[in-house]
Amino acid sequence: MRKLLLSSIVVIIAIVYIGRLSYLQVWNPPTGNLLDDTAIKAIYDYPERGYIYDRNGQLLVANQPAYDVMVIPKDVKALDTLEFCKLLNISKEDFIEKYRKARVYSPRLPSVFVPQLSKGEYALLQEKMRKYEGFYIQKRSLRYYAESTAANVLGYISEVNERDLKKHTYYQSGELIGRQGVEEQYEEVLRGRKGVKFIQKDRFNRVIGPYKNGSYDTLPIQGNDIHLTLDRDLQMYGEQLMVNKRGGIVALDPKTGEILSLVSAPTYDPALLVGRQRSRNYTKLYYDSIANPTFDRGLLAMYSPGSPFKTLNALIALEEEVVNEHTTFTCYHGYRYGRSSFMGCHCNSGARNNMNRGIYESCNSYFANVYRRVIEKYPSPAEGINKWSDHIKSFGLGNYLDYDLPTGKRGRVPGEGEYNRKYGEKRWFATNTISNAIGQGEILTTPIQLANITAAIANRGWYIKPHILKKVGKRDTIAKKYTEKHFTTISPEHFEPVIQGMYDVYNKGTAKWIQVPGIKIAGKTGTVENFTRINGERAQLTDHSIFVAFAPIEDPKIAIAVFVENGYWGNRWAGRIAGLMIEKYIKGEISRKDMEDYVLNGSLEEEYAKPLSGKSFRINDGKDFISINGEKPTIEDER
Template sequence: MRKVLLPSLIIIAAILLVLRLFYLQIIDDSYKLKSDNNAIKIKYDYPERGYIYDRNGKLLVANQPSYDIMVIPRELKNIDTLEFCQLLDITKEDYVEKIAKAKVYSPRLPSVFLAQLNKSEFAAFQEKIRKFEGFYFQKRSLRDYQVNYGANVFGFITQVNEKLIAKNPYYNSGDLIGRQGVEESYEEVLRGIKGVKYYQKDKYNREIGSFKEGKYDTISVQGEDINLTLDAVLQEYGEELMINKRGGIVAIEPKTGEILALVTAPSYDPAILVGRQRSKNYTLLYRDSIAKPLYDRGLLAEYPPGSPFKILTGLVGLQEKVIDEQTTFMCHHGFSYAPGRFMKCHGFGPHQLHNGIYNSCNTYFANVYLRIIGKYSNTPFAVDTWSNHVKSFGLGQFMGYDLPTGKRGKVPTSNTYKKMYPGWGYSGKTIISNAIGQGEVLMTPIQLANMMATVANEGYYFTPHIIKKIQGQKIDAKFTTKHVTTIDKKHFKPMISGLFDVYNLGTASSLRVEGIDICGKTGTAENYAKINGVRTKMEDHSIFVAFAPKDNPKIAIAVMIENGGFGATIAGPIASLMIEKYLRNKITRTDLEKRILERSLQDRYAKLGGQSEAVKQEMRRRDSILKSKMIVPKIIIDTTKH
């Protein structure tokens, strides 16, 4: 029996192995498609990316046909490289380098030799492609921008790199992928699904028909269209107002958290990152370390918020019951908060919460802050109590919006000061600058806008987001989830009253728009820069935050202008103009509009490190833009010269 057992097991195992091989090779031949099979040629059918619309259905981004020249190195035969290079306007060195790169990827698989040919380039080469065995065309679609603004919101399309190909099996060499903006955030929605066709080849490498009569072929599925929360008219207008300035504008619909405008300046025309010049143009933008056109100041730039932060200081004071609306502090154009030291102030005489807000009285809010910290006898718990209230407005953390870039900002805690002042104690007087948005507090423009949306809502906000609708899908539930602050609703009414009188009695009285009740707050943040290695006081940053109308607010906005000076000088007028543009779709304060359109800060920026090509291009175009009132803001690169 034992003698029979071992041979029987061997025979059974052999039979099973043969049956399995027969099944894989004869019956189920799908495994052939997963291998580098010489007898099968794979062709992909690339779908169009989904279209991008604004909140009102205006088409912003569509598609245009494009053609890549693909190469299979192993199939190259008798190529007249001179004629080939002349036809495509490339050098012999380029040809050798691209072929070598393709061989490294795979001698047998196709890879991109030359990407993104337009129709005319494709037509010229198509006539002679039969002479160049081993090369063929792959049709794709590129973005076709219907507008010349919003580049920071859209992002751009680029080829996948080898690292991503290795990580994600969906992508092959030459495939396109969204980078930055909504193109990156909603890549899987917009890209669609590739179709695949398999062809049988003979021993001469010629196609002889569909493999298995198309049994394994699939058709492409176009990407889903999306609607952004963006208001195209408002975005365009915001970018026009920011010509020859640096900074960011963020506008939010308070009741939903929808981003109405997301402006960064300087910016660029998104069309320059399409086609064969894309890489060269991107390199020029990337290397511009002066103007930084690829740096989204609305999401990434962290600034001391200045006086708008007094709103939170007042609200925390009310919540902690260290003040009420009648609490009075006397201001003498300066507040002594330590022996021999003073805090400069705009006001004079007695100040309560109401006139403290509209006069932006440093003295008042410094005293409020000292009472907050002093309530817990200057213990670490005091700072953390204040910090937790502030963080409940979405500050000091990533906000969770649906754009791929951002910064936390900074809200200090007791641990912050343990590290800053090791070995000795600190008091409210030591960190008094926090009261007025200086000190260790940092915020991004989108955080400032969200703070104002929260005040407009009297204590709650929705996570800011740029997506409004995805065809056939629901948007992420986190964008419809309400976030409630630690401040009781009753405390917002007196604060809003003070913000309303900023426009009637206070620092923004010259910025009123007839018929629109605007609540706002000016801000001026100190600004230092290193010039020749020396820390030098520069022109302050101009900040303004607002919402309107006062009752049933429809827009909350934050404007930050680098080196803009007093908040009501540049940032304030921009906020008023943006609010009127959105609510009325027209401008009555043409005096403000003229002032802002004609105002250039390039002379101030030149002191920080000269003029980049981006700055020079802006200045050359400025006069023609203002004359025509056409919004062609920031076409940073003159593509006719590169």
């Protein structure tokens, strides 16, 4: 009986083993874990990444060949390490560390040992690679930039890290992935799909041919070319205008939401982030805490919007029926409220301003009265501020706008909760928030948000979400959300008096010296007070220069917002830059050569070199901008 039991156990175990082996060798189809078989080696064939063009078909980004030295640790045999290091221009310590990392990743899978050899380095090394078993050279492509422009928009590519490998099973160690900008946002569109060849090896680790006659091999699929909404010439011109200045320019097509230009200054040459020096160059750029060239100011920098925000308060007041376009308020060099608070202004003392004059002369007193009427229309300040906030948010403020770029800031639109926390519930009034009347209170915006506001005004009450992708390949593949109109809470008829006021900013207001011949432009200057905190004390720095505009009034083709940090008053820098950008886009040439020379040859480097001036750039929560009742409020200087 015992012999029978023992024999039965042996037979059962044998059947199980035979069955399992048969399943693995005959019936089990190869899957993504085919490389678990140590007798199979995969050789990847990487496709060319898709090209990037501007809206007019001008090339922005192409490819250039590069060569990576790959290693499969378990295949490495004894070698002359010093000779190999000399060929690769690395130290012995580098060799040991790179080999260690490759083993940690996988002894059997290939890893990049030395990336991105030049053609010369490749030619020198290729003929000697046979001496170094376990190492081989793999060809791939790197980015080539037709022009040194739009670095913040385009982004760059670099090797995947451990986080990428955990998140995306598609990638292997050493492969490249898009970072920032368009390269990151449209990575799956641009990268294509890599091909793979499976090689069978014998028990002596010798290659004996394709696995199963290549039936599981795949060919690479080239990445898709994409066309952006960006206008290359306008982008390059904007970057030229912003040389030796800090800030941002955002230009949109108001009818479509297409981003025509997205300038962040200072910028950098995107070619710096290509090749073996990429990591070193990026580290140098990233840790430049003064100029912050890798920081996209157009999407990330938050500023008080200043006087351009007055246009929204005018629209809200009309919608709430607390004023009409003929309602006047008297200005005595500013607006006095409470016992000792005063909001200064540059209007003539005793001037009676209606909405039109209030806009083109940028009267602080007029808009303080308008704002108070909106808030005080309701039974409590809390109800009033919440209604006001709802109107503001309908223009896209306080959110990311859902554009198709991977970075951004929400900005800030204050409401009841913020003031309750600050002053206490039911312990604050309209006057505590009066700085919102002139865009200098708790409200914070990004340049792209202000450009979107301007587009909504140009359209008389609606906007399409800003976006950068125009088409993929030869197909127009715009997502539906970038074709839908988003309507504000303001009725269309209320926009005409505000637009007339913005037009008169050029005719007889704060921008009358920077008119552009032959183009009817509606605009608004802004001079934003600029504070920081030094050892807990509030310190004032040089004002920011801001300008928003759209043109032509009768058929808007461009809406623009310009920020120049520490740029003094609105028309000095931002207004001139906006006018030049508008004329460049609409006419293709510049008639105001005097204005162009002023901007191109002008510099704010001396301003930025002053003590503490670097503090004027911030991406904080806006606390430095808060105007507190009882403290001398902000005074906007329009000249």
